[in-house]
Amino acid sequence: MRHSEFWDLMDRHLGRGYARVWADSHVMSVLGGRTAVEALDAGEDPKVVWRAVHATQGLPASER
Numbered sequence: 001m002r003h004s005e006f007w008d009l010m011d012r013h014l015g016r017g018y019a020r021v022w023a024d025s026h027v028m029s030v031l032g033g034r035t036a037v038e039a040l041d042a043g044e045d046p047k048v049v050w051r052a053v054h055a056t057q058g059l060p061a062s063e064r
Helices: 003-014 016-025 036-041 046-057
Strands: none
Touching (some): 003 016, 003 046
16 A cells, blocks of 8 residues: 555545544554554555554444
């Protein structure tokens, strides 16, 4: 998954404005106590970060 695909999914599920705010402020233990933005900036695979967001938000399995 590319970073652009990750952000497209985030925008689709959380809304364009809120997705960035959420990704920059919501700390997830599955990402080592980092936010999505911190994990991506540290080089984490966007697919891994999306799976963490997906689980945290309780999105349908079809959206994984």
